[in-house]
Every structure is written in C-alpha cells, then in structure tokens.
Amino acid sequence: MSLSALLPILALLSSLLAAVVIFALPESSHRLRTLVNLLAALLKLGVVAVMTWGVFRGVDFSVSFTMLPGVSFMLRADALAMLFAGLSAVLWLFTTIYAVGYLEDSPNRSRFFGFFSLCVASTMGVALAGNLFTFFLFYEMLTLSTYPLVVHRGTDKSLQAGRNYIIYTLGGGVALLLGIAWLHGLAGDLPFQETGHFQGADPALHGQLTLIFVLLIAGLGVKAGLFPLHGWLPQAMVAPAPVSALLHAVAVVKAGAFGIVRVVYDIYGIDFAYALGLLEPLAWLAAFTIIYGSVRALWQTDLKRRLAFSTISQVSYIILGVTLFGPLGAVGGLVHLLHQGIMKITLFFCAGNYAETLGVHRVDELDGAGARMPATSVAFTLAALGMIGVPPLAGFVTKWALGAGALAAEMEWAILVLLVSSLLNAAYFLPIVYRLWFCPIAAPWPAERRWGRLETHAWLFWPPLVTTLMLVLVGLLAATFVSPLSWAQLIAVRMYLP
Amino acid sequence: MRRRLLLFLTLAACAGFTVALAAAVLHAAGAALPSALPEQLAASLGSSGVEHPVTAVLLNFRNYDTLLEIGVLVIAGMVGISLASTSSLEDPALRSSDSLLYALQRWFVPLMLLLALYLLWAGADRPGGAFQAGAVLAATGVLMRLGGLPMEFVRPGVLLRLGLVLGFAVFLLVAVAGALAGEAFLAYPPGMAGGLILTIEIVLTLSIGMILLALFVAAPVSDEHEPEEGAGP
C-alpha cells in the first residue's frame, strides 16, 4: 500500500486505536491513559500536517474499497478536507490536554476518554470522507460516540439533554439517510468532486433533486444548529466543558456545517445549486438563524448557555458564506469554519476555568474575575472581541470576506445581517468583559479552589492561552500564505475555476 | 358476549379454511401430474436390500429422514427424563394389586414380546418394522409398569441414556461407515444393505421401546428446580 493511501488511514486509526487501547486500560491507570491520549493527538497532528503539505503540493491521498454492491468506502484528502481535518487535529490536542486537567479526580474517565477518542476519529472520518456514503457513515458514528460524553455526568439533567440530543441527531440522520439513499438510487455512487455531479442534469429530475436537497440540508442542519433544528445545542451545555468545546468547536456542529459545504459544492455543484434556486432560501434561513441566535444569547444568564446560542448564530455564518454565490463568499464561509472553532473553543475553555476554579456559572457572578484570573480573562476578552469582529482578530477577517462576498453576489441585505449581528454580539459579549474587568468582586466565589502558583490548574491554564495566541495570529497573518484565509482561497479557486 | 363473538369468528375461520382446503385438494387431485417416482422406486427396490417397499423407503432411500426422526425421539426422551424424578417409580399409587391386571400381565407380556419380535422380523418383506415393534415393546413395558414391576433400568442413569441413544448411534455409525467406504453419507456398502438394515432395525426397536417407555415413566414430581436467572449468583 502506497504512502498516499496509508496516510488517510493512519489519520483515522491514530485516534481509533487510541480509543481501543483506552477502553482496554483499567480505570486506575491514569498516567498511561494520558500518555496514550497525547501521543495519539500528536501523531494525528503530524500526519495531518504532512497531508496538508502534500495536498498543497497537489498529491492525491485517497483509498477506497467496495463495501456493498455499488457502494464504496472512500477516504480522500482534498483541500477542503484538510481544512476541517487540520482544525480538528489541532484543537483535539488542546482539548485533550484541557480534558485531562478538567476531569482529574472524577469517575468513569476510561469511558470518557475512550468515547472522546472515538469522537475525534469520527470527525477525522467526516473530514476525509471521499463520498457521501462514507460521510454518512462517520457522521452517524459521531452521533453515537458523543452521546456518552453528553450524558457523562449521569444526572437527570444531563440524561435529559442526552435524550434530546439523540432524538434530534438521529432524526436528522434519518433524513440524511433517506436523502443519500435516494440520491444514490438516482445517480449511483457520488464521490465528492469540486464541480458537483449534476451540471446539466435532466430537467425531469429537478423536482426530485430539490426535495433531496431539502432532506440533506435538514439532516445536516440538525448538527449545524440551523433554526429550527437547534434545540438540542443549548441543552447539551450541561456536559463537561471539554465536551462542550468538542461539540461546539471541534466536531459536531462543524461536521454539520462541513456537510452542508460538501453537499452544496461537491455534490450539487455551486452553479447547479444556484441555478436550481436552492441557495437563496438557505441564505435566508442562515441569516435568520444568525440574528435569532444572537437575540436569544442576549437573555441568557448562564455563561455556557449564552455561548451556546452564540454558536448557533456563528455557525450560520459558514452557511451564509456558502450560499453567497461567488468565490469571495465561499472564502468567508470556509475560513469561518476554522476561525469560529478557535474562538469558540477559547471561550469554552475560559468558561470551564471559571467554573472549575471559582465555581462560577452565571454571568452575574463574574464580577471582578479579571483580577483573580487575569490570564484566563485576557483570553476570554480577546476571543469575545474576535467574535464581535474587532480588527485585526480572526472574526474580523471572516466578516470582511463575507461582506465582500455579499457585495460581489449582489446580496446587500446580507451585509445588513452581518452588521446587526455584530452589534448583537457586542451587546451580549461586552457586558461580560465589563464585568470581568471593571466591576468589583461582589461576593465570595461560590466554590474556589487553588492550585500552586498559577491562577488555575496548569492543564487548564495553558490551552486557552495557546488558542488565544492562534486567534490573534490568524488575524494578523491573514494576508500571508500560511494563514487559513489563503487556504480557503485555495479551495475557492479550485472550486470555482475547474 | 365477547366470548360468543370469538367462538363464532373462530368457527367461521375454520370453516372457511376447511372449504378452501377441500377445494385445493379437489383441484390438486384433478390437476395431478404423472410422476416418475413409482417406477424409479420399483426399479431400485431390488438393490435396496429389503423387499418391502415401505421399509426400503424408510431405511434406505430416505434414511436421512429416519435418522433425524430417531433424533427427534431421542430428544423427546431426553427432555422427558431431564424433568423426571426417580421417586415416581416407588409411587405406591402405581403399584396395582389388581389380580386381573396381574393375570393379564402374565399372559400378555410374553405374547406381546413375541409380537414385537414378529413385527421386527416381518419388516423386511411384509408390513411391520422397527417402529411398530418398538411401539409394541414399549406397550409391553407400560403394561409391566402398570403392574407395578420396578423397572430399574428406566431410572435416569447412564444405562437408560445408553439405551436411548443405542439405536441412533448404531444407525449413525452405519451412516458414516458408508461415507468412509467411499459412498455417500448414509449409503450402505454394496451387498451389505440387507444385513445392515436388519441390524439397524433391531437396535432401533430396542431404543424406540426404551424411549417411549422412559417418556411414560417420566412422571415429573421432583421439587428441585433451577432458580430464575438473576435471582442469585
């Protein structure tokens, strides 16, 4: 087997095998488990880095075999795949470090980290899937492997959240399966390819194709938190903070958005989808979700819940970017896939730190936390500013590209949406920032803990700082060739100029 | 009222079933296709080792059926004795002191044994064979049992189990011998069919008699039983 076929498999196996090993390890061998986790994360990061370099150079990494009559299992690394794979490989490393610190002294860690690795393996599969069938395979695996994480605490509340999560996502899975099976019946096995498959399709099929598109988007929209399918997301924040990070930034929500990107660009083809008139309703839906999520976030007093509604709003930026017909919009949407991940994971890390160190869960309890935990609060502030779109942070790059895309596509109303949303972002983030830095400590912290010199546990301390550094850098270096933006441009060029 | 309705519905369903079935039978009788089976049977009877066609079918042409059927009997016997307790052998209620029965037994038992022997021997060229003989043998046993004879060998011990499988095992050995000799599984080596069939019939008779008797004796009055799953470690 050649190296080009081996690498995608290795990217998958690195965390799959880690999961198996972790399940097999006894509950008490914590150090070994941590070692396995970190080694797997580093190995995966290395593999993904090599592959990204290869894809940049034009190497074709692919492997496939026939699974069922007429259906193949196919892994293939293209530029889009590497965008998502790179994001999850990098963020997995930090989330793992964070989770090790976060779950210290809690029960059931073997189960937690086993499913944690499975979850990342599925995400990697979603990223590297070479056709719709393989995508679905890993997409459902992701659903299953995140359920135990969501209900990890075993309280009534988390079980309730888990139940809703599974109802939403499995329901979405059914719609997706129906869409994929139907599409397969019409057109056979569909590998992802840059221009789509239906250029010049028989007009008699257009009705069916539209219906299938609706099914596919409905199925994917559940995970992407698209209104009105978003109900599970705010509830799922009862899960431990690293899980929230995983759900919101690394894996689940992103898998949905990524799937929508795949369907629009690589299955239907952007031109055909546009011609069929499918993009505009989707754009409106995304725009509505953006505003809706932001408005709902305003009223949340629970910090993580506010962040959850913020995610609903932010992920729809990606979808909005995809639906803006033209390369500029695509660049905005794609780069936001990455930027939102980095920013949101920082915010969740910080929220977790406040909860673990100070016992603070609600926004109004945060008064003066900046003095007690300056590093974490700096990270939080920068990430929040990035979300609002303050230059030169990551969020600004996205919004700029989206705005340019909207202009190019002659959809000026989208700019209005962006502006309103930015204002709303500011309205729900800035009060928190204000409380952190400018309000005096009103009451003793609900449950304070201390660890040595640092303001919090070392494993909790560093990850948000590193991701903050990243979100500053991706903004500052946006114009250079190592930035996500240039990678997104590479994708958009390949997509629009076949 | 509901019971009435149920009764009526079942009656109607069964009547409908009967009528449909009768129509099918009549139709099948009318549309019957000629079959080559009788000629084939007649042609092969000579090499089957026996002259009576029913025995030939049972113990040569379709002997796999018979083998499995003995298996079914063994299963029934086995399950019977697995539920049995030996105490029923000493059940005083069974020890009849009826003098009529005793007299009957004195005369009947030898007669029936003779009958069984005859049936067994007749099977080769006339009606009769292992099943009938075995059944008569079992009936003899039942009679003796009702007469209160303590039949030690039907205790669920290794002897009884040996008796249960004896016929089946010999049959099976012959079957595999056919495979070893290069013919098909269950085939009799050429020229030995008659002798082998007779051997099988003799042991089958014993086994069938024993199984049926064991089933009769297996009157379960044991109080020991398996605890429910999950009720204890």
Place this chain on the structure above:
Amino acid sequence: MNWWLDGLLIVALLVTAVAMLVSRDLFRAVVMFMAFGLLMAVAWVRLQAPDIALAEVAIGAGLSGVLLLDAVSHFQRGQRRQQPPEGK
C-alpha cells in the same frame, strides 16, 4: 358396498373427533381419542397401508392413549389432593 363401508367409517371418524373435543369429561375425551385411533387404523387398512395401520394401533391408539390416560388420572388425583374434603 365398499362405498358404504368407507362412508360409514368416515362418518364415524368425524363423529369421534367431534365427540373427543366437545366431551366435558377429560377421561372420556381420551377414551374417544383411543377409539379414534382404532378407527384410523381401520381407515389405513382401507387405504391399503397396513404398515401405518399397525403403527396407528400400537402408537396412536395404544401408547399415546395410555400416556394421556395416565396424565388424566394424575390430574384427577391432584385435584382431589388440592381440594381437601371440606364438602364431607
């Protein structure tokens, strides 16, 4: 003549069968069953199947009849044991 015999036999078979099922007394039902077995044996003879007739007599009527009778007497003994003679 033969038709009469066959017809009569069949009618007897059916009547015995029905009687077996509707009989209130279980003991009687089993006796009917044995009678049915004997009639069946005659039917097999009429159908030129002496092997089956022999088997039916020995197994159908004889052995299963005895088996069932034994079971019935077991039930009736059990019933007496279960209902202590308070009626007396």
Place this chain on the structure above:
Amino acid sequence: MSPDLLYALAGVVLCGIGLFGFLLLEHLLRRLLAFNLIGSGVFLVLIGLAQHRNGPDPVPQALVLTGIVVAIAATALAVVLIRRYYHLTGHTSLADDGEAQS
C-alpha cells in the same frame, strides 16, 4: 371420486375440526388431542391425495410413518411438560387465571 380422495377430504375436515379445537380449547391436554387430530387429518390428506393418482404408494406411507413417530414424540414430550407444569402450579391451561379444569 375414488375412496382415496374421499379419505383425503375426510382428512381436510379433520384438520378443520382439529384447528378449531386447537384455537379454542384452553386445557392443555385437550389441545394436545386437537393437535393429534390435525396430525391425523394431514396424514390422511397426504396418503389419500397421493394414492388417488398412483394407487398404493410406499413413499407417502413411509412419510406418514415418520410423521406418526414425530407426533408421538411431540405428544409424549408435551405430556411430560404439562404434568410437571401442573405439578408446580396446579394449572392445566396457559390462560393467566388458569384454573379452567375439567
């Protein structure tokens, strides 16, 4: 219409009667009787129908012999189970309130 066919039709009627009994009777022994009745009916159909065409036919006769032995095995097994069931529970039917005794 040959006598064989007549017996086959009698077998059909026996099947019908037996089925009726099997479905409606609750007492386990009576059900067993009904089962044997259906069995006899099936055997009559098998032989009657086959011999209607061919005259005496040893193949179905052998089949019926096998069938009878299987039926007695099943009957005997059922009797053993019923007796033990009765011994343990005092019931002779599977109905839940099961005291329907003869």
Place this chain on the structure above:
Amino acid sequence: MNQWLMAGLLFTPLAWAALSLLLDFRQGRWLSWLGMLIQALVSLGLWVAVASNGGFYYALAGWEAPLGIALRVDGLAVTFVLLTAAVATACGLHAGVYLDPSKSWQRYFWPLFWFLWAGLNGVWLGADLFNLYVSLELISLSAVGLVALGGEAAALRAALRYLFAVLLGSLVYLLGVALLYGQFGTLSLTGIAAVVGADEPAAAMALLLMLAGLALKTALFPLHGWLPPAHGVAKSPVSALLSGLVVKASFYIAARLWLELGDRLGSHTLAQGIGALGAGAVIWGSWLAFRQPHLKQVVAYSSVAQIGYLFLLFPLTFAVAEPVSRLAQQGITLQVVSHALAKSAMFLAAGNLILSVRSKRVDALGGVSHYLPFSLFSFGLAGVSLMSLPPTGGFAAKWLLLQASLASGQWWWVVVLLLGGVLAAAYVFRIYRATFLEDRASDDFYHPPRSLEAIPMLLALLALGLGLVAEPVLSVLALPFEVAAEVAADVAVQP
C-alpha cells in the same frame, strides 16, 4: 473432499449429541469444544470449497432426488452454515461457563445443543420438502427442551406455549407439502419448481399454507405471542441461540420456497400482505420492546421487530426487475446474518449484565458501567447494529433494502425501514440511559468471568465488521451453480 466435508458437517453434530448424552456437563463441555472446532473447520472448508468451485447437489445415501434426499449446497446455504458455526460456537462456549454444572439436568444441555445444530445444518442444506419438515421438528423439539431445561414453572409455561406454536406451524407446513406431493408426485423443491405452472390454485394454496406455518414458527406479527416468553425466560445462551438462529431456520425455508415458487404461485396481494405484516412486526414489536420492564424482554421483543424486516423480502422480490430482486435478497441475507450476530451478542451480554446486577429489570442497571463496561460495550455495539446505524451489518442490510424499495417504486417500505431504525434507537437508548444513571445506592455487583465477557464482544464486533466487508460476503451468494441446470433437468418429470 466434498464427501468428507459433507459427512463431517452432518455427522459431527449428531454424533456429538449421542456422545454427550452419555457424559455429564463438564465432560460434555470438553467434548463439545472439540466438536465446535471440527464444525468450524468443516463449515469453513465447505465455504471455501463452494466459494472456489461453485455449488453442488449432494445425494444422501447415494440415491438421487426424487427417490432419495438430495442436499443443495450453494452460496446461500454455506453462508448460513458458516454463520451457524460462528453463532452456535459462541453460544456453546458461553454456555459452558455460564451454566451451573452442579445441576444434574444441565448434562442434557449438550445433547440438545448438538441436536439443534444438526437440525439447523439440515435446514440450510435441505432441498427436500419432507426432510425439511423433519429437520424443523428436530430444531423445534430441541429448542423447546432447551427452554424447559431446569423445569421451573415459568420456563415450563413458556416452553409449552412455544411447543404448541411450533407444532401447529409444522403441521400446517406439512399440509402444504401433502398438497404439493399430491399434485406433483415429488418432494424435491427443485423438481417442483421445474414443473409448476403459473395458474395452479392448489399449489398456490399449498404455498400459502407452508408460508403460514413457517410464519408462525418465525413469529411473524401477529403470530409472535409465543416468542418473547420463550426467549425471555430461557437461559441467556439459549435465548441467544433461539433468537440468533432458530427463528431464522423457518424463515430461510419460507424464503427459499418464495424464491423458487413465488414468481408463479404468489400474487401481488400476497406479497404486499406479508410485507405489511412484516411492517406491523417492526412497529408493534419495537413499541412493545420499548415498554418492557425486563432487560431480556426488551431484547426478545426486539427480535420480533427485527424479524419483521425479513418479511420485506416477499414484496421486494415479487414482480420486480432482476437486479432489484438481487438487491433485496442480498439485503435480507445481510439482515439475517447481522441480526443473528448482533442479537446473540446482545442476549449473551444481557445475561452477563443480569448476572452482575442480580436483577432482570432495566432500571436496576444504573452504575453497571463501572463494573461491567466490557459487557455493556458489547451490548451497545450490538445495539448499534440493531438500530442499523453505520458501519454495522444492520446498516448495510438496511441500505440495500432502501435501494431495493426505491428502485422498485415501493416507497412505503422506505418509511417502515426508517421508522424501524428510529424505534430501535428508542428502545436501545432506553437501556443505555439506564446504565448511565449514577444514583444507585448499593455497590453490590458480581463480576462474571472474563471469558463470558469476551464472547459477546467478539460477536458484536463481527456484526460491526460485517458492514465493512459485506461485499465479499455477498459475493459468495451469487456464485455459479453449474450442476443446478442439469440436475433440475433430471429431477423434472416431463408432463
């Protein structure tokens, strides 16, 4: 070579049944290990032989059909033989540790087990209608015996119900055989298929009867009442055998009959009607599974639901294009195989869980994940296959069935398939949920031996892996059957 393989396949289970009757439970266990090894090797050998040379007929006792009994050894049959070897070996190994050897009646487990296996092999290879009847009875009586083993009242009750159901089913089947023999004068399925015409009301009635009898034995809704008590009350390894293999035997015969004769004797109404009953089973069975308070009852009702899918074979192969029919057949085969593996894994794992928490109730499972994560994980994996989520065999089966339904324009089965998956998720997740609850007061857990935990895991992994390697497994089904044509010509009686 084939000679030896066939002899081994037929002889070993019967001989082992006879031998193990003479031994006690522990000795029988040693013997059975050897037997399972032989069976596994022989089954694998036969599979390889058929995969490389194609199928063949094997005339038992040297007499060709219709005079003698011929066995039909083709891709489908060897697939099932191999499946039986895998599942029965797993159940046997599990039972060897699970059952309590000190109970005197446990010695009868092994003979019953081997007779059951012999009957199953007989059914997979059977091509003679009456021989299939005898094989079915062999299976039924040994299955009843296994359920009744131990003689406890609830077990007896379930066993009696089971016994009466299967006996009636067999007789109805036999009635159909009688009609067919009466009309065609042969018992060979191939022979009948060669001469049967399109307009044969008697033969159609015979087919209907046989299908009805077999449906009763397969516990097709609404004839499923006997299954849950029997499968729920039996010991877990026995339940696994019954749910995994025994109900498949009667379905297999029904499917064979339908594929050979259905195109001429079936009708659109019949096909759709059977499909509708299957759909009813999927929905009603899943709903009841969701409502059961006892763990094994959940699994047993889940079998009722999963069996329902199998009956979609009938509408999806009737009067459809050849490729669609092929898709449906492949899908159903995968469903049988994956359900056999997943359900036996599930029953065995459920047995471990019950052993561990000492209660049969679902709501007693809280906290078991600390103590028995391995069994729980096996249970979960098997559940994934039942929910037919990827990448399991259950998903592969559902995918093929979806394709077949869409391609034949019978979109209503799509609804059933998708709804069935969701309902399965409902009852499986109910159990997952119970295990995640952390409020259990006592820590009174018993830890079963490691080997008990490993076996269901292996089965569940097989069910999972089946989805990934479905293509090679399915390719054996479509193997050439060279001799078929000429033997059919021999068997066929020219009218």
